[in-house]
Every structure is written in structure tokens, then in C-alpha cells.
Amino acid sequence: MHLLFVTSLVPDGKPTTGYEIANKAIVDGLVRAGARVTVLGFIWPGSSPLDPDNTIVLGEVDVRNDTANLSRKLRWLGKAVLTRLTVSSIKLRIISRDRLRAAIASAGPFDAYVLNGVALAGAFEDCFADKPQIFVAHNVEHRSARENAEAAASRVQKYLFNRESALLARLEQRLCASAAFVFTLADEDIEALGLSGTGRAAALPLVTGADASRTSGRTIERDLGLIGTWTWQPNRIGLEWFLRHVLPHLDKTVRVTVAGSTPADLKAAWPNVTFAGRVPDASDFVRSCAVIPLISRAGTGVQLKTIETFEMGLPSVATALSVRGIADVPANCVVADDPVRFAHAVNAMVARMHAGEDLTCSGAGFRAAQLTRLDQQIRVGLDRLATSLADGRAAA
Numbered sequence: 001m002h003l004l005f006v007t008s009l010v011p012d013g014k015p016t017t018g019y020e021i022a023n024k025a026i027v028d029g030l031v032r033a034g035a036r037v038t039v040l041g042f043i044w045p046g047s048s049p050l051d052p053d054n055t056i057v058l059g060e061v062d063v064r065n066d067t068a069n070l071s072r073k074l075r076w077l078g079k080a081v082l083t084r085l086t087v088s089s090i091k092l093r094i095i096s097r098d099r100l101r102a103a104i105a106s107a108g109p110f111d112a113y114v115l116n117g118v119a120l121a122g123a124f125e126d127c128f129a130d131k132p133q134i135f136v137a138h139n140v141e142h143r144s145a146r147e148n149a150e151a152a153a154s155r156v157q158k159y160l161f162n163r164e165s166a167l168l169a170r171l172e173q174r175l176c177a178s179a180a181f182v183f184t185l186a187d188e189d190i191e192a193l194g195l196s197g198t199g200r201a202a203a204l205p206l207v208t209g210a211d212a213s214r215t216s217g218r219t220i221e222r223d224l225g226l227i228g229t230w231t232w233q234p235n236r237i238g239l240e241w242f243l244r245h246v247l248p249h250l251d252k253t254v255r256v257t258v259a260g261s262t263p264a265d266l267k268a269a270w271p272n273v274t275f276a277g278r279v280p281d282a283s284d285f286v287r288s289c290a291v292i293p294l295i296s297r298a299g300t301g302v303q304l305k306t307i308e309t310f311e312m313g314l315p316s317v318a319t320a321l322s323v324r325g326i327a328d329v330p331a332n333c334v335v336a337d338d339p340v341r342f343a344h345a346v347n348a349m350v351a352r353m354h355a356g357e358d359l360t361c362s363g364a365g366f367r368a369a370q371l372t373r374l375d376q377q378i379r380v381g382l383d384r385l386a387t388s389l390a391d392g393r394a395a396a
Contacts, residue, residue, distance in 0.1 A: 001386065003030060004107050006128065007041040007116035008092055010057060013050040018304035022138060022185065023116060024050070025206045029378045030114070038107045041120060042092065056103050063091045063119075065231060077160070086167050087160075089122035100127050112385055115175060122171045132388050134381060135179035140192040142169035147298045148233040161233075180388040181381040186325030200384065202377040203325060205370040208308040218287045218360070223350050224250075225289030227259040227282055228305060236263065238295040238319075241339070243270050246293070249343030254350050259285050286314060290353040291346055294318035294333075309333075311367045315359035317345045327373075330366060332359050 011024045030037050038054050042061040049055035065073065080090040104127065112132040115121040118141050121128060142165045149161035176182050176193050182201040184190050195201035226242070228235045239258070243266070247256065259276040267275045279285045286292055292309045294316050306322050315332040319342070323329050334345040353359060 001034070001112070001382065001389075002036045002038070002108075002110040003112055003114050003134075004104065004110045005030070005037050005039045005041075005114045005116060006120055007039065008061075008063070008119040010039045010041045010043050010055050011050040012043060012047040014047065019117070019138060021208050021304050021308075022206055025208070025374070026114075026116070026136060026183070026204065026378075029204070029374050030382075032375055033378050033382055035382065037114075038110065040103060040107065041116075056106060058095055058100065058103055061092065061094060063088070084167070086118070086122060086164050086171070088119040088164075092120050092123040097124060097127060100124050111389055112180070115179070118168065118171055118175065121175060125171075125174070129178070132180045132385060132392065133175075133178060134181050134183065134385055135175045136183045137172065137176070137189060137193060138185055140172070140189050142166070142172055143192060144234055144298070147237070151233070151237050151298065181384045183377070183381055188324060202380050204377050205325070205327070205373040206304065206307055207367055207370050207374065208304055208311055220290050220353065221288040222257045223255045223290050224293055224346065225257050225259065225286055226293055226295065227279070227285055229260055230258070230262040230266065234296070234298040236266075237298040239266065241297045242293060242295045243273065245339035246295075246343045246346070247273070249340050251347045251350070254347065257289070283308070283312070287312065290315070291349045291359075292316040293342075293346060294322035296322040307370070311363040311370075313361045313363035313366075315349055315353070317342055317349065328366065328369060330361060330363075332361050 005027055007023055009020055009023070011020065011027060027037055027039060038056065039049070039051070040056040040058065042058050043049060045060040045062055049057060076087050076090055079093065080087045083090060085093070110131070112134060113128050114134045114136060115128060116136045117138050145161050145165035145168055149158045149165060152158045152161055172193060176195060179200070182193065182195055184193065184201060184203050185206060187203045190196055190201045190203060193201070226239065230236050230239050247270070250256070255274065257274040257276055259279045261278065262275050286309065292314050294303065294306050294309065296303050296319055303322050306318060306326065309316050310326070310330050310333070313330070317334045317336060320335055320337050323333070323335060329335065334349070336342040336345050349359060
């Protein structure tokens with residue numbers, strides 16, 4: 001079976017976001033299942049595809065809001081309003097339909113599309129209607145947008161997020177309805193997308209490829225380490241919750257370091273927190289931290305930072321949302337949603353580490369279980385697609 005994997009960003013071997021990590025895990029899983037996979041999509045400026053022989057690059061694109069100036073953001077918004085598309089989709093409308101169709105044709109004969117996420121599928125929805133589809137719902141995007149609207153500080157932001165939510169709800173409904181099968185990244189998202197009981201959906205446990213062997217004998221340089229793209233609204237909601245509600249209850253000796261792109265107003269509001277900005281190696285950063293706070297408070301899907309932490313066997317304290325979609329939470333992770341309980345769990349873990357206790361554990365078992373379940377679920381989806389293809393040939 002030959003699949004055309006349609007994604008906004010193609011794997012380049014240097015994943016910097018959870019979306020990119022998930023993409024590689026899913027493509028690798030499809031290949032292990034015996035599918036031939038050709039990847040089609042855009043690439044970060046200056047990057048090269050990880051597997052050029054099986055990748056069709058549509059061009060370079062930078063879709064990050066934090067690197068775009070005001071003029072570019074206004075152009076995105078204006079085009080989105082005129083075309084009645086989401087802003088995430090309009091960012092990818094930098095090529096024509098004819099050029100996209102030519103790129104699709106260059107893949108040669110293939111059996112079905114894998115529409116990976118809503119952005120590129122929504123930008124050129126009519127270009128993917130000629131063959132059966134698998135839809136990969138990384139999140140319940142309309143619900144995430146609605147949460148962003150509820151947390152937004154200004155009326156303008158609330159309006160924009162609510163607009164995105166309404167458009168995304170209709171787009172997700174269409175993509176789910178037309179797909180032969182839908183993969184989500186959490187069981188809860190199957191119900192949220194209206195697919196429970198249909199037999200057309202399965203949740204994919206993911207792996208990140210974190211090198212757990214380097215965790216043994218690690219050098220602790222920081223007490224707490226948080227890393228992420230904090231300019232992304234769901235991540236910011238979690239970070240603000242931690243800084244506002246958990247930080248005041250931490251022992252005064254506990255040092256907090258936040259790595260990754262962070263809005264200037266958050267840096268100014270918490271001068272006693274170390275904001276490290278972008279770090280050379282995200283895995284090296286988390287290995288150097290005694291305890292990892294996993295602080296998701298908004299969004300859907302699964303938290304890749306949680307999976308990476310568990311694969312590396314690092315001690316952590318997590319909110320319930322941070323461990324959604326994960327069947328087996330390791331023994332060295334404490335789950336707490338109340339900020340006081342969260343802080344007390346962190347204090348106790350850091351104290352034990354300072355006393356010389358090693359709270360790390362092997363992440364090999366967790367990773368192996370995730371990988372086994374991932375391959376099983378992908379097989380379920382491909383079998384359903386194969387049945388759909390056979391039915392289509394019989395009807396023809």
C-alpha cells in the first residue's frame with residue numbers, strides 16, 4: 001500500500017515541536033506496518049528533509065506567530081477573513097492549487113492520503129477528495145481554540161479565537177466524516193470528535209525517540225526545569241498557572257528555570273525565575289533538572305513533553321491533563337491538579353534529590369509498551385483502509 005502523507009511540515013531530523021515529533025513517530029509506524037510512505041508538505045527555512053527520496057517539498061514556510069511582525073500577522077488575518085479559512089490554513093496558502101496538484105501527481109500512483117492535521121488539509125481541502133483518506137487529528141482543534149478564547153485577555157483575541165473555533169469545528173467534522181479512518185492521539189479525543197462506537201477511530205500512543213541511556217549518571221544543575229514554546233497559547237496557560245499558583249508555595253530554595261521562547265511580559269512579571277530562552281539541546285536541558293513539572297492546563301491531544309520525560313525515566317509532578325492518553329504513568333510521577341498539592345509534591349521530590357536519593361527509573365519498559373500499542377493501533381487503521389479500498393474497487 002502506497003500512502004501520501006500530507007503534512008504542513010515534513011520531518012527534517014531536527015524536530016523542535018511536539019507536532020514534528022509526532023509526525024516522525026507516525027510515519028515510522030506506517031513504514032513498520034509495511035506501507036510505502038511518501039511525505040508531502042512544507043519545510044522550515046534552511047532545513048532539508050530527513051528522507052529526501054520519499055519526500056516532496058512544497059516550499060519553505062515559517063508559520064510561527066512569535067517570529068512574525070505585525071504587518072505579516074495582519075496579512076494572514078486579512079486573507080483568512082476574505083477566504084473564510086483559519087489563520088493556520090491561510091499561512092500555507094503560499095502556492096497555487098495547480099502547483100499542489102502537480103506535486104501530488106509527482107508522487108506517482110498511490111492508494112490513499114494520510115491527512116496529518118487540519119492546517120494543510122484545510123488550506124486545499126478540495127485537492128484531496130479524489131482518493132480515500134486517513135485523517136490524523138493531533139488535537140481537537142476547535143476545543144483548543146475555544147479554551148484559548150476563554151483565557152484571552154482582550155476582546156479582540158477572544159473574537160479571533162472564537163472565529164477559529166467555529167471554523168475548525170466545521171472543518172474537523174468534514175474531515176472526520178470523509179475519512180475511512182481517523183487516528184487521534186488520546187482516547188478522549190475520539191469521543192470529542194463524535195467518533196465513539198463507529199469503529200473508524202483509534203488513539204495512537206506515541207514515542208519521541210529520547211535517548212534514555214544518557215539519563216544514567218546525569219549531572220543535576222537545576223532544581224526544576226520547564227521547556228516549551230510558551231508563546232503558543234495552550235502552553236502559556238499552563239506556564240501562567242504554574243507561576244501564579246504553584247510558585248508561591250514552593251520552598252524558597254527551589255530554583256526554577258524556564259527554557260524556550262517566552263513572551264516578554266511573563267519574563268518581566270517574574271524576575272525571580274530564570275528564563276533561559278532557547279537552549280542548544282532540549283534533552284540535555286531536561287536531563288540536568290532534578291524534577292520536571294508537567295503543567296498542561298489547556299489543549300487536547302497528548303503531551304509529547306510528558307512522553308519524553310517518561311521515556312527518559314525522569315522524576316516529575318504532573319497535572320491530570322499532562323498525562324491524558326497515557327495508560328501507565330510511571331511510579332516516579334506524582335499527579336496533582338491542586339496547586340498547593342502540586343507544589344508540596346515538587347518540594348518533597350527536590351528535597352529527596354538534594355539528600356542524594358536517585359528518583360530516576362528506567363524508561364525502557366514505558367517506551368516498549370507505547371511502541372507496541374502504537375503499532376497495533378496503526379494496523380487497525382490500515383486494515384480498515386484496506387477494506388475501504390477493496391470495497392471501492394468492487395463497486396467500480
